[in-house]
Amino acid sequence: MKIKKIKLTNFRGYKDTTEIEFNDLTVFVGRNDIGKSTVLEALDLFFNEGKGIIKYDKADVNVESQERQFIIEVIFGEIPDEVIVDATYRTSLQQEYMLNRESELDIIKKFNGTKCSGTFIRAYHPTNDNCSNLLTKKVTELRKIIRDSAIECDNQATNSVMRKAIWKYYEDELELKMVDLDVTAGEDTKKIWAKMSTFLPAFFLFQSDRANTDGDKEVQDPLKAAVAQFLQETEIQETLNNIAMQVEEKLKEVSERTLEKLKDMDSEVANTLKPIIPSATSLKWSDVFKNVSITADEDIPINKRGSGVKRLILLNFFRAEAERRQEESDSVGIIYAIEEPETSQHFSNQKILAEALSELSKAPNTQVVLTTHSGAIVKALQYDDLRLVTENDQKEKCITSVQSNILVYPSMNEVNYTAFGEVTEEYHDELYGFINGNDWLTEYENGKTQIPYKRLLRNGTIRDETRTLTHYIRDVMHHPENTNNTKYTYQQLQQSIEDMREYIIGKIGLNTVNESNQ
Numbered sequence: 001m002k003i004k005k006i007k008l009t010n011f012r013g014y015k016d017t018t019e020i021e022f023n024d025l026t027v028f029v030g031r032n033d034i035g036k037s038t039v040l041e042a043l044d045l046f047f048n049e050g051k052g053i054i055k056y057d058k059a060d061v062n063v064e065s066q067e068r069q070f071i072i073e074v075i076f077g078e079i080p081d082e083v084i085v086d087a088t089y090r091t092s093l094q095q096e097y098m099l100n101r102e103s104e105l106d107i108i109k110k111f112n113g114t115k116c117s118g119t120f121i122r123a124y125h126p127t128n129d130n131c132s133n134l135l136t137k138k139v140t141e142l143r144k145i146i147r148d149s150a151i152e153c154d155n156q157a158t159n160s161v162m163r164k165a166i167w168k169y170y171e172d173e174l175e176l177k178m179v180d181l182d183v184t185a186g187e188d189t190k191k192i193w194a195k196m197s198t199f200l201p202a203f204f205l206f207q208s209d210r211a212n213t214d215g216d217k218e219v220q221d222p223l224k225a226a227v228a229q230f231l232q233e234t235e236i237q238e239t240l241n242n243i244a245m246q247v248e249e250k251l252k253e254v255s256e257r258t259l260e261k262l263k264d265m266d267s268e269v270a271n272t273l274k275p276i277i278p279s280a281t282s283l284k285w286s287d288v289f290k291n292v293s294i295t296a297d298e299d300i301p302i303n304k305r306g307s308g309v310k311r312l313i314l315l316n317f318f319r320a321e322a323e324r325r326q327e328e329s330d331s332v333g334i335i336y337a338i339e340e341p342e343t344s345q346h347f348s349n350q351k352i353l354a355e356a357l358s359e360l361s362k363a364p365n366t367q368v369v370l371t372t373h374s375g376a377i378v379k380a381l382q383y384d385d386l387r388l389v390t391e392n393d394q395k396e397k398c399i400t401s402v403q404s405n406i407l408v409y410p411s412m413n414e415v416n417y418t419a420f421g422e423v424t425e426e427y428h429d430e431l432y433g434f435i436n437g438n439d440w441l442t443e444y445e446n447g448k449t450q451i452p453y454k455r456l457l458r459n460g461t462i463r464d465e466t467r468t469l470t471h472y473i474r475d476v477m478h479h480p481e482n483t484n485n486t487k488y489t490y491q492q493l494q495q496s497i498e499d500m501r502e503y504i505i506g507k508i509g510l511n512t513v514n515e516s517n518q
Contacts, residue, residue, distance in 0.1 A: 001080065001201055001333050002367050004104060006046075007073040012038050013397055015062040020387060020399045025361035027370045027381055028399070029419035030389035035397050036371040039389075040205055040337040043369070046072045046109055047203035047335075049116045054205070058113030069112045073122075076105040076200075083199060085192045091160045096135070097125045097167070100178065108180065119193065121181045126167060126174040134163045135181060136189045142166070201333030201365070206341075318353070322360035333365040342374035354380035375416040375424075388419055408501045409434050423494045425477055431500040432474050444503050445471065454484040470496045 003022040008014040013035045020039060028036040044054040061070050079099065082090045093099050098121055100106045106122040126132050130149075134142065142162040146153050153165035167174065183193040263271075318336070341357065342350045354377040361368040372378065378386070386402040404410035407418075413427035435444050450466035453475065457463055462484055467475060473488045473496050488496075 001076045001105070001199065002078050002365075003043075003074055003201075003335065004077040005075045006039070006043065007071075007075075008039070008042055009071040009073070010062045010065045010067050011042055011070040011072060012060055012062060013395075014038065015065055016396060018397055018399060021401060022367065022369070023361075023384060024366070025358055025368050025370075025381070025385045026387060027372060027378070027385050028387050028389055029372060029378060029402075029415065031420060032373075034389045034391060036389050037207075037339050039399075040339055040369060040371060042072050043074070043203060043335070043337060044205045045111065046074055046107075047200070049109075052203070052205060053207060056111070056114050060111070061113055069110050069117060071108060071110050073106065073108045075100075076107070079103065079105055080199060083196070085160060085195050089158045089160045091164070095164060096160070097176070098123050098135075098181070100124055118182065119184045121183055122178060123181055124176050125179045125181060126170070127177045127179060128170055128173050128175045131166050131170040131174065134166060135183075135192060136185060199333075201335050201367070203335045203337065205337045205339070207339045318360055319356040322356055322363060335367045335369065336360065337369040339371050340373060341370060342372060342377055347376055350374050350376040351380060353377070358385075373420055375412075375420065375422050378416055378419070379412040381412070383415075386415060388415070408504050417497070423490065423497060425493065428470075428473060428493060428497055428500075429477065431497060431504070432470060434504065435500060438507075440503075440507060444500070448499075454482070456482040456484060470500060 002024070005019055005021050007017050007019050009017040028039060030036050041054045044052045045056075045060075048054075050056045061068060079093055082092055084090055085093075085096060093105060094103065098105070100122055101124045108120040108122055109116050110118045110120075126134075130145075137145075137159075139157075139159055139162075142159060143156050145151070145166055146156065146162060149166075149169060151165050151169045153162055155161040183189050183196070259274075318338075318341075321336075336357075338357070341353055345353060357368050357370065358381065360366060370377075383402050383404055387399050388402050390398050390400070392398060402415055407414045409431055411427075411430055413422075413424065413430055416422040416424075417427055435441055445468045448468040448470075450468060451472055453465050453467040453472055455463045455465050455475075456479070469488075469492060472485075473493060476482075476485050476488060
């Protein structure tokens, strides 16, 4: 199961509902404080409900909103063919009418800032009074419907079987409509949701600004993520359940013997006592491994090393995971969300990291979500991987997929300029080449201010000429052997890039990504 899209409503800077499409690899780019990390943190709240990296905070509700809650909606695709929603009977979410019109699992969680106040499944569901709300009904209520309507049903001990029989009986009168099913309303429904939660993908958020403490999760979380994955594997779950049941039987035996002996001395007291033993399913095996960590020589915590080394460990964890998960086609679903993975990494390492995360996203049942400010990482990706976060004049957020046909000049340098304001000689060279290659240079330079340029001839003499700013920058850039001209400034380079972008827009009739979003 994988995320297809999410919707944020009233969460921090996302006041109006903002919809975001997801791929196996989804990378958010944009200027500082524009709302990239907010998306990752919303997902952490959705999956971990305050028990992950991000904690509940009343300030998460949009400050301009009159509402006192925010909503995070996640829509999943690649739904498993079979699930167990109650008892041990295998069924499907389609048969249970728990999917939307597009056969997707649409889960909505509402938060009031201090807790998750409600979980709903938006589904194309029966609304006929005779067969609606069956998921919330207890076994006795389902049996009564079957008995009163004389519905054929051989198995009246399993809720899934009875629901299926009732819906089949009314199959021509279901009155299917999109409704929000409250999966935390009743006791039985809560059990169904608890079952469903187990086959949602695990979500792990790695942030770049970890505090430098002995318990620094920036290093420890990769191992905890691995532990969580392993504990979800069917074979390991069966082994742990067997261990738990064996211990439970032993405890019951000891408790019963103790109470029997107590009866010999005081039967009245013995009759008021009973052993309380947690069920195997309620045990938190992850707590057994909560102290997993990585240490350097002489047990020196890795977090005492430089930030570059710490992030290097994280980088190679993802490289190793890419290999391992490619080899294990039946691996459990997992989502790695990484904020600014390039932090403290050398340029060459950033390129390796981009390749590793791209490979990891191709592994079975795996998604990778990033935020980045690195032009090197962006250039290693595909257009379809990118989501540009922008803001219009009313400070409304907009997140769009990046497509080459809506760019001024179709390149990753254009994406970096639009997303980060990255002014580079490489981008200037691309724009100049694009104009010149289309035989537009004469028209582009017509009427522009000329500035002095000293041309170095082959015989070593200097000739005074003039150039437009763009042509001047291009010649200074491409003729470093000519040291007779003043180096252009950053501001001049930026101005020339803007001039060329404006000209290209006029020629090909396209808007920049920023303009199209506004």
